[in-house]
Amino acid sequence: MAVAALALYVVFIAAGFGWKSYRQWRTTGSTGFRGFHGRPGSREWLAGVGFSAAIAMALLAPLAQLSGVAAALAALDNRPTQAAGTVLAVGGIIATVWAQRAMGESWRVGVDTRETTALVSTGVFGWVRNPIFTAMLTFAAGSALMTPNPLALSGFALLVASIELQVRDVEEPYLLAAHGTTYREYGARVGRFIPGIGRFNVQG
Secondary structure, rough: HHHHHHHHHHHHHHHHHHHHHHHHHHHOOOEEEEEEEOOOOOOOHHHHHHOOOOHHHHHHHHHHHHHHOOOOHHHHHHHHHHHHHHHHHEEEEHHHHHHHHHHHOOOEEEOOOOOOOOOOOOHHOEEEEEEHHHHHHHHHHHHHHHHHHHHHHHHHHHHHHHHHHHHHHHHHHHHHHHHHHHHHHHHHHHHHEEEEEEEEEEOO
Protein backbone atom coordinates (compact mmCIF):
# COMPACT_ATOMS: atom_id res chain seq x y z
CA MET A 1 0.00 0.00 0.00
CA ALA A 2 2.96 2.33 0.53
CA VAL A 3 3.76 2.08 -3.18
CA ALA A 4 0.18 3.04 -4.05
CA ALA A 5 0.38 5.96 -1.62
CA LEU A 6 3.57 7.17 -3.32
CA ALA A 7 1.96 6.88 -6.75
CA LEU A 8 -1.07 8.89 -5.66
CA TYR A 9 1.20 11.50 -4.08
CA VAL A 10 2.97 11.97 -7.41
CA VAL A 11 -0.39 12.29 -9.18
CA PHE A 12 -1.58 14.82 -6.59
CA ILE A 13 1.52 17.00 -6.92
CA ALA A 14 1.52 16.77 -10.71
CA ALA A 15 -2.20 17.52 -11.09
CA GLY A 16 -2.69 19.90 -8.18
CA PHE A 17 0.44 22.00 -8.59
CA GLY A 18 2.38 21.15 -11.75
CA TRP A 19 -0.40 20.97 -14.34
CA LYS A 20 -2.44 23.77 -12.78
CA SER A 21 0.60 26.06 -12.65
CA TYR A 22 1.35 25.33 -16.28
CA ARG A 23 -2.24 26.05 -17.34
CA GLN A 24 -2.24 29.22 -15.24
CA TRP A 25 0.96 30.36 -16.92
CA ARG A 26 -0.42 29.63 -20.39
CA THR A 27 -3.59 31.60 -19.60
CA THR A 28 -2.30 34.54 -17.56
CA GLY A 29 1.48 34.62 -17.98
CA SER A 30 1.90 33.80 -14.27
CA THR A 31 2.26 30.43 -12.56
CA GLY A 32 0.07 31.60 -9.67
CA PHE A 33 2.76 30.90 -7.09
CA ARG A 34 3.16 33.79 -4.65
CA GLY A 35 5.01 31.88 -1.96
CA PHE A 36 4.83 32.28 1.79
CA HIS A 37 6.01 35.39 3.56
CA GLY A 38 6.13 36.91 7.00
CA ARG A 39 8.69 37.58 9.69
CA PRO A 40 10.36 34.39 11.01
CA GLY A 41 8.30 33.20 13.93
CA SER A 42 5.15 35.06 12.83
CA ARG A 43 1.90 33.19 12.25
CA GLU A 44 2.17 33.77 8.50
CA TRP A 45 5.70 32.37 8.47
CA LEU A 46 4.70 29.40 10.64
CA ALA A 47 1.81 28.63 8.29
CA GLY A 48 4.12 28.56 5.28
CA VAL A 49 6.84 26.53 6.94
CA GLY A 50 4.31 24.12 8.42
CA PHE A 51 2.55 23.65 5.09
CA SER A 52 5.82 22.93 3.28
CA ALA A 53 6.95 20.53 6.00
CA ALA A 54 3.61 18.69 5.95
CA ILE A 55 3.81 18.21 2.17
CA ALA A 56 7.32 16.81 2.58
CA MET A 57 6.20 14.49 5.39
CA ALA A 58 3.43 13.11 3.17
CA LEU A 59 6.15 12.00 0.75
CA LEU A 60 8.56 10.73 3.40
CA ALA A 61 5.96 8.68 5.30
CA PRO A 62 5.43 5.96 2.65
CA LEU A 63 9.15 5.96 1.87
CA ALA A 64 9.91 5.42 5.55
CA GLN A 65 7.41 2.56 5.70
CA LEU A 66 8.83 0.93 2.57
CA SER A 67 12.36 1.12 3.96
CA GLY A 68 11.35 -0.19 7.38
CA VAL A 69 12.23 3.02 9.20
CA ALA A 70 8.61 3.54 10.26
CA ALA A 71 5.87 1.00 10.88
CA ALA A 72 2.11 1.38 10.57
CA LEU A 73 0.16 1.62 13.81
CA ALA A 74 -1.36 -1.79 14.51
CA ALA A 75 -4.85 -0.39 15.12
CA LEU A 76 -4.94 1.17 11.65
CA ASP A 77 -2.95 -1.42 9.73
CA ASN A 78 -5.81 -3.28 8.07
CA ARG A 79 -7.43 -3.54 4.65
CA PRO A 80 -10.65 -1.61 5.42
CA THR A 81 -8.65 1.37 6.69
CA GLN A 82 -6.32 1.26 3.71
CA ALA A 83 -9.26 0.94 1.30
CA ALA A 84 -10.98 3.93 2.90
CA GLY A 85 -7.73 5.86 2.65
CA THR A 86 -7.41 5.05 -1.04
CA VAL A 87 -10.95 6.25 -1.72
CA LEU A 88 -10.31 9.49 0.19
CA ALA A 89 -6.98 10.09 -1.56
CA VAL A 90 -8.40 9.56 -5.04
CA GLY A 91 -11.45 11.65 -4.20
CA GLY A 92 -9.21 14.38 -2.83
CA ILE A 93 -7.21 14.55 -6.05
CA ILE A 94 -10.36 14.80 -8.16
CA ALA A 95 -11.86 17.42 -5.86
CA THR A 96 -8.64 19.46 -5.88
CA VAL A 97 -8.58 19.65 -9.67
CA TRP A 98 -12.31 20.43 -9.78
CA ALA A 99 -12.02 23.26 -7.25
CA GLN A 100 -8.97 24.71 -8.99
CA ARG A 101 -10.82 24.75 -12.30
CA ALA A 102 -13.73 26.52 -10.60
CA MET A 103 -11.36 29.18 -9.24
CA GLY A 104 -10.05 29.93 -12.72
CA GLU A 105 -7.59 32.78 -13.09
CA SER A 106 -7.99 33.77 -9.42
CA TRP A 107 -6.05 30.67 -8.32
CA ARG A 108 -2.95 31.45 -6.28
CA VAL A 109 -0.55 29.67 -3.95
CA GLY A 110 0.13 32.21 -1.23
CA VAL A 111 -0.96 35.84 -1.03
CA ASP A 112 0.41 38.97 -2.66
CA THR A 113 -1.23 41.94 -0.95
CA ARG A 114 -0.32 44.15 -3.91
CA GLU A 115 -2.81 42.43 -6.19
CA THR A 116 -6.56 41.92 -6.05
CA THR A 117 -8.05 38.90 -7.77
CA ALA A 118 -11.72 38.36 -8.55
CA LEU A 119 -13.72 36.88 -5.68
CA VAL A 120 -15.13 33.50 -6.69
CA SER A 121 -18.27 32.66 -4.72
CA THR A 122 -20.30 30.42 -7.04
CA GLY A 123 -20.21 26.73 -7.89
CA VAL A 124 -18.29 24.71 -5.33
CA PHE A 125 -17.25 28.03 -3.75
CA GLY A 126 -20.91 28.51 -2.92
CA TRP A 127 -20.68 25.43 -0.68
CA VAL A 128 -17.43 26.21 1.16
CA ARG A 129 -15.07 29.18 0.98
CA ASN A 130 -11.91 27.09 0.72
CA PRO A 131 -12.77 23.99 -1.34
CA ILE A 132 -9.19 23.54 -2.55
CA PHE A 133 -7.92 23.27 1.01
CA THR A 134 -10.82 20.96 1.88
CA ALA A 135 -9.87 18.73 -1.05
CA MET A 136 -6.20 18.80 -0.09
CA LEU A 137 -7.03 17.78 3.46
CA THR A 138 -9.19 14.96 2.12
CA PHE A 139 -6.28 13.71 0.04
CA ALA A 140 -3.89 14.05 2.96
CA ALA A 141 -6.21 12.15 5.30
CA GLY A 142 -6.51 9.36 2.77
CA SER A 143 -2.78 9.21 2.20
CA ALA A 144 -2.15 9.01 5.94
CA LEU A 145 -4.61 6.12 6.27
CA MET A 146 -2.92 4.25 3.44
CA THR A 147 0.38 4.30 5.36
CA PRO A 148 -0.74 5.04 8.92
CA ASN A 149 2.65 5.40 10.57
CA PRO A 150 3.51 8.13 13.10
CA LEU A 151 5.21 10.30 10.46
CA ALA A 152 2.15 10.25 8.19
CA LEU A 153 -0.28 11.01 11.00
CA SER A 154 1.93 13.79 12.38
CA GLY A 155 2.22 15.28 8.91
CA PHE A 156 -1.55 15.31 8.53
CA ALA A 157 -1.99 17.02 11.90
CA LEU A 158 0.63 19.61 10.91
CA LEU A 159 -1.14 20.23 7.60
CA VAL A 160 -4.46 20.84 9.36
CA ALA A 161 -2.85 23.33 11.76
CA SER A 162 -0.92 25.09 8.98
CA ILE A 163 -3.95 25.49 6.73
CA GLU A 164 -5.99 26.84 9.64
CA LEU A 165 -3.27 29.43 10.30
CA GLN A 166 -2.96 30.33 6.62
CA VAL A 167 -6.68 30.80 6.12
CA ARG A 168 -7.53 32.56 9.38
CA ASP A 169 -4.46 34.77 9.76
CA VAL A 170 -3.38 35.42 6.16
CA GLU A 171 -6.03 34.81 3.53
CA GLU A 172 -9.18 35.96 5.30
CA PRO A 173 -7.69 39.29 6.46
CA TYR A 174 -6.39 39.86 2.93
CA LEU A 175 -9.76 39.07 1.34
CA LEU A 176 -11.60 41.27 3.83
CA ALA A 177 -9.23 44.14 3.02
CA ALA A 178 -9.51 43.55 -0.72
CA HIS A 179 -13.25 42.90 -1.02
CA GLY A 180 -14.70 44.42 2.14
CA THR A 181 -18.42 43.96 2.68
CA THR A 182 -18.76 41.61 -0.28
CA TYR A 183 -16.42 39.07 1.29
CA ARG A 184 -17.84 39.59 4.78
CA GLU A 185 -21.35 38.83 3.53
CA TYR A 186 -20.06 35.84 1.58
CA GLY A 187 -18.30 34.57 4.70
CA ALA A 188 -21.50 34.96 6.71
CA ARG A 189 -23.35 32.71 4.24
CA VAL A 190 -20.75 30.05 3.46
CA GLY A 191 -18.68 27.84 5.75
CA ARG A 192 -14.89 27.86 5.85
CA PHE A 193 -14.02 24.23 5.03
CA ILE A 194 -17.28 22.37 5.67
CA PRO A 195 -20.72 23.60 4.57
CA GLY A 196 -22.34 25.68 7.30
CA ILE A 197 -19.35 25.54 9.67
CA GLY A 198 -16.96 28.45 10.18
CA ARG A 199 -19.23 31.19 8.88
CA PHE A 200 -18.51 34.76 9.94
CA ASN A 201 -20.54 36.31 12.70
CA VAL A 202 -23.00 38.59 10.91
CA GLN A 203 -22.22 41.26 13.49
CA GLY A 204 -18.46 40.98 12.77
